[in-house]
Amino acid sequence: MPGTVHRFGACKVTREEVVEFASKYDPQPFHLDDEAAAKTHFGRLSASGWHTAAMTMGMLVENMKDNRQAGLGSPGIDELRWVRPVYPGDTLRVENELLSKRRSRSRPDMGILKSATRVYNQNDEVVMTMISNGLVSVRDPSAPIEE
């Protein structure tokens, strides 16, 4: 039901993984090097925002499995905000609110869920938010499409 909020996840952010992800995909100095990071507004070594998004996806997928929901990918994200830096040692968790759900017209075997995702650190500070669209398998594709 729209309005439903699920809370889940406990993703520990390790220094090793922050540096490994950044080395591959986001090799900017403040994601790789303590001294370079200290000279920026990040203050110290911080995770790539894309790494935070990836860790969030990991928690979302785990939650989908717990709820036996069959995801079928995503057409995209309507808005993604990196609100605060994520640091090694942080533990992230997710609040996921269902905003709307509808059946796909072109593919009636699929539903489209729009969700607001808020990611918090261990101090209950929001570090990332996003509005995402997810495709899911419809349990009864023969049921009529609600208007």
Place this chain on the structure above:
Amino acid sequence: MPGTVHRFGACKVTREEVVEFASKYDPQPFHLDDEAAAKTHFGRLSASGWHTAAMTMGMLVENMKDNRQAGLGSPGIDELRWVRPVYPGDTLRVENELLSKRRSRSRPDMGILKSATRVYNQNDEVVMTMISNGLVSVRDPSAPIEE
């Protein structure tokens, strides 16, 4: 200048990396297993959309370095669309269009660039688009802010 388009990148998508990324951050069957993927609308094993975004970031950072631009992170993404699946064996490239640039009012040593990024595969098909906001270091912070 707004309207300027930069073209760059050649990122080879390997099966090993697709599976490695998905195992860590997006362990849905169609990103991990050929048979499971064949049963979905993806048709075959495809990369996590977050992996495509991460590979794109890798190409963007390389281009920033080539242009001696000092990035300072990003407040977020206004829109991200996964248009087509990305498959192992694909080679991705980027077209990046500057939409606008302005000085930060709260931090006059920073500029905010808004860009439209289009990612293509080797068949010149768009696989991903995004509208992103990037912070950059201003070369002369003492210069007055243009209105």
